[in-house]
Amino acid sequence: MLTESTVLGRTWEEWEKACPVVADIRALRETGWRNEDKKSCREAIEDCELTMADVLDAGRRLERFAPYFAAVFPETAPAGGIIESPVREIPRMKAVLEAQEQRSLPGRLWLKMDSHLPISGSIKARGGIYEILKTAEEIAIRHGLLHEGDNYRMFDSQTFRELFSRYCVGVGSTGNLGLSIGIMSARLGFRVTVHMSADARQWKKDMLRSKGVTVMEYESDYSVAVREGRKLAGKDPYCHFVDDENSKTLFLGYAVAALRLKKQFEELNIRVDREHPLFVYLPCGVGGGPGGVAFGIKLVFGDAAHCFFAEPTHSCCMMLGMATGENHRVSVQDFGIDNLTVADGLAVGRASGFVGQLMRPFMSGCYSLSDERMYGMLAQLADSEGVHLEPSALAGMYGPVLLEKLPAFREYVKQEAPADVMAKSTQLVWATGGSMVPKEEMEGYYRKGREILSR
Numbered sequence: 001m002l003t004e005s006t007v008l009g010r011t012w013e014e015w016e017k018a019c020p021v022v023a024d025i026r027a028l029r030e031t032g033w034r035n036e037d038k039k040s041c042r043e044a045i046e047d048c049e050l051t052m053a054d055v056l057d058a059g060r061r062l063e064r065f066a067p068y069f070a071a072v073f074p075e076t077a078p079a080g081g082i083i084e085s086p087v088r089e090i091p092r093m094k095a096v097l098e099a100q101e102q103r104s105l106p107g108r109l110w111l112k113m114d115s116h117l118p119i120s121g122s123i124k125a126r127g128g129i130y131e132i133l134k135t136a137e138e139i140a141i142r143h144g145l146l147h148e149g150d151n152y153r154m155f156d157s158q159t160f161r162e163l164f165s166r167y168c169v170g171v172g173s174t175g176n177l178g179l180s181i182g183i184m185s186a187r188l189g190f191r192v193t194v195h196m197s198a199d200a201r202q203w204k205k206d207m208l209r210s211k212g213v214t215v216m217e218y219e220s221d222y223s224v225a226v227r228e229g230r231k232l233a234g235k236d237p238y239c240h241f242v243d244d245e246n247s248k249t250l251f252l253g254y255a256v257a258a259l260r261l262k263k264q265f266e267e268l269n270i271r272v273d274r275e276h277p278l279f280v281y282l283p284c285g286v287g288g289g290p291g292g293v294a295f296g297i298k299l300v301f302g303d304a305a306h307c308f309f310a311e312p313t314h315s316c317c318m319m320l321g322m323a324t325g326e327n328h329r330v331s332v333q334d335f336g337i338d339n340l341t342v343a344d345g346l347a348v349g350r351a352s353g354f355v356g357q358l359m360r361p362f363m364s365g366c367y368s369l370s371d372e373r374m375y376g377m378l379a380q381l382a383d384s385e386g387v388h389l390e391p392s393a394l395a396g397m398y399g400p401v402l403l404e405k406l407p408a409f410r411e412y413v414k415q416e417a418p419a420d421v422m423a424k425s426t427q428l429v430w431a432t433g434g435s436m437v438p439k440e441e442m443e444g445y446y447r448k449g450r451e452i453l454s455r
Contacts, residue, residue, distance in 0.1 A: 005336070015335070019324050030313060031367065032365060037361060039362075041303045044298070050251070054252050055255045055256060055295075055299060061134060062130060068153050076119070083117060087112050087264045088387075090381070090387070094109040097397075101401050106423050108425075110426060114432050120436065121433060127251065130253025131247060140155070143163055162189070168192065168238060169240050172227070172230070173200065174348065186211045245286055246353075250292065254292025257293050257297075270426055272305065276426065277304050278297070279308070279400070280308070281396030281397070281400070282307060283310050284309035284366070286348045286351060310399060311368050313368045313369065314332070314347075315341050317332050327353040329353070333349050344390075364412060364416075365408070379449025379452075379453060380453070382446055393431045
């Protein structure tokens with residue numbers, strides 16, 4: 001009989017000997033893991049089931065829906081119905097980090113503000129909305145309401161809403177994916193149920209209910225919400241379940257971000273090549289969003305791009321899965337970790353096996369950071385740049401520091417980008433959410449951050 005300290009036939013101590021970073025993870029220490037299995041981009045792509053053609057197809061589908069978005073969501077009209085977020089340099093925050101850490105950070109520091117994406121205000125507005133659009137398109141074609149060359153503005157009609165009202169959508173979420181799925185599905189006319197874990201913020205549940213979405217609450221964590229949602233959806237042939245753990249459609253919707261980023265960099269005269277490397281830091285929960293974005297970035301920028309997943313110390317399931325090589329077969333709870341974090345979007349105990357396996361040859365590494373550090377950087381970013389993010393969106397902000405601070409990452413940089421090259425690097429922090437957080441809630445986050453910084 002297995003004891004509580006035995007995981008897949010090994011004791012915790014045996015895991016720590018076989019995979020030293022497990023000791024740091026179990027002790028809730030901020031740590032990092034360098035991926036020694038990373039391949040050249042060419043090799044990784046050759047072995048991958050998804051391709052650039054898949055990402056381009058997703059991009060074209062989003063463009064087809066642009067007229068619909070411009071009509072239905074006025075905030076997207078200035079961009080012609082394209083859902084995209086700005087890229088902004090944050091030199092004052094860079095100076096704050098340098099002063100705090102007493103070390104110079106090479107290159108220029110930028111923020112990719114998915115926190116300010118239209119419609120649902122988080123990175124989930126990418127993959128989540130995309131999967132619902134693809135589902136709606138398929139249903140409309142199947143029922144003979146949509147043909148090649150049609151103007152997709154017609155989706156905003158009673159005919160389409162009546163069709164979609166015969167179908168339902170389900171999803172399990174810690175919050176932000178539920179918002180994107182719920183808002184988009186309800187607007188098209190689908191019946192929607194969002195299964196929310198205990199980590200989800202009340203304001204997110206309230207907002208969904210105000211849109212006519214059914215919210216089912218669970219006292220357990222994300223994995224249970226997903227499992228229960230999947231089980232209920234499986235009983236209804238007219239219900240589409242958005243599977244954040246395994247959906248290739250979600251993944252490809254996120255990957256389109258890289259095509260847009262390339263254009264933004266060109267407009268900003270930001271070069272990305274071996275002499276001007278790009279380092280990207282992506283907050284990671286179950287892995288679909290950051291995995292999809294990182295996949296797109298590697299396809300677009302190749303070996304000049306270096307991607308890192310960032311997770312809370314209490315929920316670093318992707319680092320645990322990748323470092324042990326067991327992916328979804330292990331959870332943080334298996335190792336005695338509570339999976340409790342203020343970073344609700346990242347409060348996931350078991351990573352996506354699909355993402356972990358697919359992204360292993362592409363990723364440079366993973367790292368973890370404490371809730372207190374996220375709070376502190378939240379306040380610092382608000383003070384220095386006037387940008388307000390939710391705590392989980394700050395997970396990527398510690399990445400540039402750790403490239404200089406962690407021995408494993410320093411060695412990686414030394415091999416991949418010598419000092420003269422790093423001086424010309426672009427360091428991009430992916431801000432995953434925050435613009436829809438209620439003012440009073442954001443003020444509470446800020447006060448907590450200032451309190452931590454004053455200690």
